[in-house]
Amino acid sequence: MVNNNIVVLNQERSGKRASCQLCPRKASCPAFDQAGNDSGLERIQQRTVRAGEEIFAAGTDFAGVYVVRSGFFKSSLMDSEGLLQVTGFHFPGELFGLDGIDGGRYGNSVQALDTGSLCRIPLEFFMGRDEAVAASRSRALMALVRLMSRAVARDNGFIFALARLNARQRFAAFLLDVAERMGNSGYDRNHLQLCMSRTEIANYLGLAVETVSRLFTQFQGEGLLDVQRRDLRIPSLEALQGIVRGTDEAAARLVKVG
Amino acid sequence: MVNNNIVVLNQERSGKRASCQLCPRKASCPAFDQAGNDSGLERIQQRTVRAGEEIFAAGTDFAGVYVVRSGFFKSSLMDSEGLLQVTGFHFPGELFGLDGIDGGRYGNSVQALDTGSLCRIPLEFFMGRDEAVAASRSRALMALVRLMSRAVARDNGFIFALARLNARQRFAAFLLDVAERMGNSGYDRNHLQLCMSRTEIANYLGLAVETVSRLFTQFQGEGLLDVQRRDLRIPSLEALQGIVRGTDEAAARLVKVG
DNA sequence: CGAACGATTGACCGGCATCAAACTCGGTGG
């Protein structure tokens, strides 16, 4: 996965002041003020990360929300018994770390799946007692609220998928979700470079690795997918939608509403 | 379920101006300003609802976020094929409608499970160009962000439950969740009045009604629960936690991390 | 009382997890 030509600077740990004017994600970033007011921007830390690097661990003190500039990330959650669950993937332009705002510590661990770049926006960026920039802060907060709303809506969809869809449908829904978000990030919706392993997909979807693997070959056989390791071609997004819609099988009978 | 002595006024549809000073939930309400600044409060509509009443339907235009003053509510989501999924229950002091902020329409339908009372806070409450109250708006927005953060964290926990836990564990986790939230709302954690039907529980947990029914009797037989229709006594919350923690069975072997 | 609805219990079976083994691919060292 070296699709993105990132200038990797040799100052990984410390980070640097964010260069928002040049940022490709400024349109969706809660820190970038359309009105041009850049007060507080010096609080924001930008840094680059390598594949496998952990951004923060679950349970560590909240230090701000993160915006993905480039690269791909995954959130995972581990219960007290060591049971692991991938709770989400994060694409360029998206946020993570939102669950830590309220409790003061992050609920998930986040890891880079790839070389990437991100910004950390501390909560203080949105607060403070300076009356002069209160309006600017309100705008930033409102942008944050919108992004969080999107996260909530996305979670609801995912909950629906886990509760009501069978393995085949879940897998199709997953592919559609990735395709759409890759599209939003400027990639080709019909030609994906998966940034995660089969195991991670399985874990995310609440399935066994073997099941996911079988689904890949099954979809391949049905012409729904052209798989080459992590390189995917999707001939028809509509066909996948048909599978999720479940003209498929028993799932449709679950809870019909007259 | 008539645990709460609500003064039911005969002006259901229209609503009335919120009486925040007397509200039992003002501590957790994003509209109530600790600093005493009550500008914009006239925008907030309070109303009472009866069991079964629909607050809004999925897809309708976003008109604000709702705060539960009293009573219990459920969110549900229906896909294009009529497949229904209960995505959440809402207890006093909690918010719903959050997923509509970004897209401009509600993603879920919400229904009262009981007689109850709630407030609607339109988005404009948090915005506006008046510089004088900008600081107050920032505070309100920050409160909203915190509540949304809590919702995101809760969703993550639920996703974990759906993906990684078996029916027995899910059911135990559900009981613990309800007990905790009832506790937060001022009720007895060990003595619950369930406000939802078996069908709704099953739907929420992604299980069949029959399975949930079997679990009730099973837990009853093991002394984990004392069931009398919707009246529950929980002798030991710790025992339920033990089940979720899965010293139980195979689930613990799913994804162990050395 | 009978109808309607929710809850319970039993019998059956299918989807997916589990176990087990082979295969692919990239890296490493002799």
Add this chain to the structure above:
DNA sequence: CCACCGAGTTTGATGCCGGTCAATCGTTCG
């Protein structure tokens, strides 16, 4: 260059959890 290794992936065989179907019971309401 090839043997070797390990991680990730694929494929096959088997078993069980929980969904489905069906019947009964209890409660509420017309």
